[in-house]
Amino acid sequence: MREQAVIIGIAGGSASGKTSIAKQLYDYFKGHHKVKIIRQDDYYKDQSHLTFEQRVKTNYDHPLAFDTDLLVMHLKKLKNKERIEKPTYDYTLHTRSQVTEVIEGRDVIILEGIFVLAEPTVRELCDILVYVDTDSDIRFIRRLRRDIEERGRSLDSVCQQYLKTVRPMHEQFIEPSKKYAHIIIPEGGSNHVAVDLLMTKIKSIVDE
Ligand SMILES: Nc1ncnc2c1ncn2[C@@H]1O[C@H](COP(=O)(O)OP(=O)(O)O)[C@@H](O)[C@H]1O
Numbered sequence: 050m051r052e053q054a055v056i057i058g059i060a061g062g063s064a065s066g067k068t069s070i071a072k073q074l075y076d077y078f079k080g081h082h083k084v085k086i087i088r089q090d091d092y093y094k095d096q097s098h099l100t101f102e103q104r105v106k107t108n109y110d111h112p113l114a115f116d117t118d119l120l121v122m123h124l125k126k127l128k129n130k131e132r133i134e135k136p137t138y139d140y141t142l143h144t145r146s147q148v149t150e151v152i153e154g155r156d157v158i159i160l161e162g163i164f165v166l167a168e169p170t171v172r173e174l175c176d177i178l179v180y181v182d183t184d185s186d187i188r189f190i191r192r193l194r195r196d197i198e199e200r201g202r203s204l205d206s207v208c209q210q211y212l213k214t215v216r217p218m219h220e221q222f223i224e225p226s227k228k229y230a231h232i233i234i235p236e237g238g239s240n241h242v243a244v245d246l247l248m249t250k251i252k253s254i255v256d257e
């Protein structure tokens with residue numbers, strides 16, 4: 050039995066396909082009960098003390114929007130296979146949900162989020178670093194559809210947010226973090242060869 054968990058960090062721009070890749074890996078291994086996905090987005094700072102109008106104005110693509118201290122504390126525990134009580138996030142309300150999720154120690158933790166490679170304290174805790182590299186026009190189209198269908202947004206709000214914060218922050222923080230990746234996956238979840246390679250690596254860890 051492994052003493053420490055292996056943490057696989059999956060970064061990349063918004064709507065690049067991080068969640069899709071993480072889910073494919075999780076689905077493949079879910080029978081083992083040894084793998085768990087952690088979303089960095091669940092560690093956005095709690096904003097319940099602000100009004101909805103104030104929350105909308107937050108720059109969600111800046112490192113300061115996240116409670117990275119809490120994420121690092123939880124990752125250290127997960128590394129030692131200790132249980133954590135993870136916050137969960139509500140994109141429609143722009144704040145933490147009331148519910149938390151208890152996560153027991155696992156052999157493999159898949160951590161996905163835009164700042165996983167850009168945040169040094171998070172990056173250093175990951176054993177395998179992956180960057181999902183999808184063109185920005187494709188990411189924008191995917192995000193537009195997803196945010197309207199799943200995150201309660203309007204066409205105008207998605208476009209405004211993209212131009213005001215998502216695109217400039219991507220250029221300032223996310224894209225430059227690609228240099229820290231061990232593996233770069235073009236096009237995300239539809240890159241079956243890359244996903245298969247990651248599965249093989251995880252399988253070798255789970256079967257140890
Ligand atoms: N290869 C793909 N082709 C078409 N749509 C995709 C593809 N990969 C992801 N999507 C869709 O794009 C949106 C963003 O993908 P997701 O995996 O959640 O990205 P991320 O986690 O990087 O934000 C989702 O609605 C998802 O269903």
Ligand SMILES: Nc1ccn([C@@H]2O[C@H](COP(=O)(O)O)[C@@H](O)[C@H]2O)c(=O)n1
Pocket residue numbers: 062063064067068090093109110139140142143144162163215
């Ligand atoms: N209240 C929020 C919180 C986050 N976002 C956006 O989510 C993006 C990160 O999630 P992905 O699944 O797309 O990687 C990030 O770009 C934030 O702009 C938001 O819109 N509202």
